[in-house]
Amino acid sequence: AATAPGKKITARLKRTLPVRGPQAPTLSELMRWYCLNTNTHGCRRIVVSRGRLRRLLWILLTLSAVGLILWQCAELLMNYYSASVSVTVQFQKLPFPAVTICNINPYKYSAMKEYLSELDKETKKALETFYGFSEGKSKVRRSVDEWNSTGSDFFQQIPLLKVEDFSRTATDLHSGQKRKIEGSVFHKDSSIVNSGDSNDIIGFQLCDANNSSECALYTFSSGVNAIQEWYKLHYMNIMAQIPLETKEKLSYSADDLLLTCFFDGLSCDKRHFTRFHHPLHGNCYTFNSGENGTILSTSTGGSEYGLQVVLYIDEADYNPFLVTSTGAKIIVHDQNEYPFIEDIGTEIETAAATSIGMHFTRSRKLSKPYSDCTETGDDIPVENLYNKSYSLQICLHSCFQKAMVDSCGCAQYAQPLPAGAEYCNYKKNPNWMYCYYRLHEKFVKEQLGCQQICKDACSFKEWALTTSIAQWPSTVSEDWMLRVLSWDKGQKLNKKLNKTDLANLMVFYKDLNERFISENPANTLVILLSNFGGQLGLWMSCSVVCVIEIVEVFFIDSLSIVMRRQWQKAKKWWNDRKRAGPGKPPQARDVERQGHDNPVCSDEDLPTFNTALRLPLPQDSPLPRTPPPNYSTLRLETAFTEQLPDTLELGRH
Numbered sequence: 001a002a003t004a005p006g007k008k009i010t011a012r013l014k015r016t017l018p019v020r021g022p023q024a025p026t027l028s029e030l031m032r033w034y035c036l037n038t039n040t041h042g043c044r045r046i047v048v049s050r051g052r053l054r055r056l057l058w059i060l061l062t063l064s065a066v067g068l069i070l071w072q073c074a075e076l077l078m079n080y081y082s083a084s085v086s087v088t089v090q091f092q093k094l095p096f097p098a099v100t101i102c103n104i105n106p107y108k109y110s111a112m113k114e115y116l117s118e119l120d121k122e123t124k125k126a127l128e129t130f131y132g133f134s135e136g137k138s139k140v141r142r143s144v145d146e147w148n149s150t151g152s153d154f155f156q157q158i159p160l161l162k163v164e165d166f167s168r169t170a171t172d173l174h175s176g177q178k179r180k181i182e183g184s185v186f187h188k189d190s191s192i193v194n195s196g197d198s199n200d201i202i203g204f205q206l207c208d209a210n211n212s213s214e215c216a217l218y219t220f221s222s223g224v225n226a227i228q229e230w231y232k233l234h235y236m237n238i239m240a241q242i243p244l245e246t247k248e249k250l251s252y253s254a255d256d257l258l259l260t261c262f263f264d265g266l267s268c269d270k271r272h273f274t275r276f277h278h279p280l281h282g283n284c285y286t287f288n289s290g291e292n293g294t295i296l297s298t299s300t301g302g303s304e305y306g307l308q309v310v311l312y313i314d315e316a317d318y319n320p321f322l323v324t325s326t327g328a329k330i331i332v333h334d335q336n337e338y339p340f341i342e343d344i345g346t347e348i349e350t351a352a353a354t355s356i357g358m359h360f361t362r363s364r365k366l367s368k369p370y371s372d373c374t375e376t377g378d379d380i381p382v383e384n385l386y387n388k389s390y391s392l393q394i395c396l397h398s399c400f401q402k403a404m405v406d407s408c409g410c411a412q413y414a415q416p417l418p419a420g421a422e423y424c425n426y427k428k429n430p431n432w433m434y435c436y437y438r439l440h441e442k443f444v445k446e447q448l449g450c451q452q453i454c455k456d457a458c459s460f461k462e463w464a465l466t467t468s469i470a471q472w473p474s475t476v477s478e479d480w481m482l483r484v485l486s487w488d489k490g491q492k493l494n495k496k497l498n499k500t501d502l503a504n505l506m507v508f509y510k511d512l513n514e515r516f517i518s519e520n521p522a523n524t525l526v527i528l529l530s531n532f533g534g535q536l537g538l539w540m541s542c543s544v545v546c547v548i549e550i551v552e553v554f555f556i557d558s559l560s561i562v563m564r565r566q567w568q569k570a571k572k573w574w575n576d577r578k579r580a581g582p583g584k585p586p587q588a589r590d591v592e593r594q595g596h597d598n599p600v601c602s603d604e605d606l607p608t609f610n611t612a613l614r615l616p617l618p619q620d621s622p623l624p625r626t627p628p629p630n631y632s633t634l635r636l637e638t639a640f641t642e643q644l645p646d647t648l649e650l651g652r653h
Helices: 004-016 025-036 041-048 052-080 109-131 145-158 223-239 244-250 394-409 431-444 478-493 525-540 543-581 610-612 645-652
Strands: 083-091 100-104 159-167 171-172 178-180 183-188 203-208 211-220 258-263 272-277 281-288 306-312 328-333 347-349 350-365 459-471 502-521
Touching: 025 041, 025 502, 025 543, 041 052, 041 431, 052 525, 083 350, 100 306, 109 223, 109 244, 159 211, 159 223, 203 223, 203 431, 211 223, 244 281, 328 350, 328 459, 328 502, 347 350, 394 431
Parallel strands: 183 211, 350 502
Antiparallel strands: 083 502, 100 281, 100 328, 159 171, 159 203, 171 178, 203 211, 258 306, 272 281, 306 502, 328 347, 350 459
């Protein structure tokens, strides 16, 4: 109870006298207090410097230092998300990749003639009309199967056309009649149209089945390209209607394709190969596919310790209109990757020994925020149709197939089927050709959004291939080698082998160096914070405590001052509104005093009378006047229950 009067005096002084500090009433007072008490030297020199020139120089230096800090810190943040590339080379036993081999000719032409008789007939007729090519009487068999009758009508709907001039007039090579060209014209060979005789340009026209005025003419400056493109268009229609089991029988078996096999110096056979059916290449065979849970490896480099196979190509049974080259296609890939033969396959020549040396590289990229790659493809909104590990090609093909099903109502023959869809054919989907070509045009121009959705994989394996070719068999060994191979295989084929029917393939590691390319963060969090501290100390003589102080003063305290002033204004507005209510006489406004705190006054150190007199009065406040005396206060015994200690000492003196 003895200290109660002291507390009242302290509270009275704090309410009356101006005080600076974090509880300052205005932002200018807060900033002045911060500059006088902060550890950053530049801010203090702005306040204590004498003379305008010197103060202006310190302001410029301080602002320049702040700008340099912001610039350097921004550079540090941008470098934080950069990555450095490291290459590691290891010497060890390497797993052998999967090697997929396909005959360039997907199906035996002798077995496919009954399905392609009408198409071959139309193709030969076009060749005879356009180039004068004739084989005499056609020997192709007529089939009573349903695709021939339907196909004949469809060939008349989409015939080959000869563009006679640029007046949108063309000659139908099927009927010989002229027709007017409507719609857009697309030159498929190049963006530069042949400037020679326009009679050399042939192509075909596709129209929307639902709107005959929507048409597109696809022209080719080369007759070979035009005939092949037109043939493949109808060929896919026919193949889409043949069951998978039948197509597997029409293609080459492992016994047909493989003559001899060696791996790592040991003999191998068809049991080491796994068959899978490719829509465009027929039966393909993968060596070391890993389906049985075992992946072969090699501990020695060189051609003698890789895969060596002799392939039987059977050139005489090739489709003359579908393929124009002879040989096989191979692709080296990981066991979990899909072999895109049509995109990145390597062609193998006949009557030659092809040696393919490999260098193995594993690559690993950092994902977000360092690069825009995906780890597993689960974050890509595209269904994987290939049942293999994610890759950019799988995503692009799956995205196009999904767009094909959504836009055209059926799936494109060269890619896997989505769930619930079926391949396009002109029986059920007469409009699919026009839809496919327009959709593919958008895909190439990146208008479908597939290139924007699909991303590179963060981890991938790559085998760099070096190919060399030599004549095989040699002239001196040709006779006996063909005799031996004919003895081994020729009895089943009932004919003598020719060297143009054979291809020798060797796939091997040139060395056992495994290169591992990885991306690592160029900066860690510790390095980033250290760099921040160095910049702050260099330009502002500042530490982490100073940063916390800046955050407290410039954000927390400043915000509290602004909010307090707004609250006071709102409170004043409300009080004024209550006073100005109906029935109340106008009253003079009381002089509002702003509450302050003074660092001189504290609860632990009570102010004396002399120090209180020396304290400045608040700004814009009238001087206090002496009130009339209240004589009842002279009776101290009623005002205080007990006498204060300091008054006892004064009474003794």
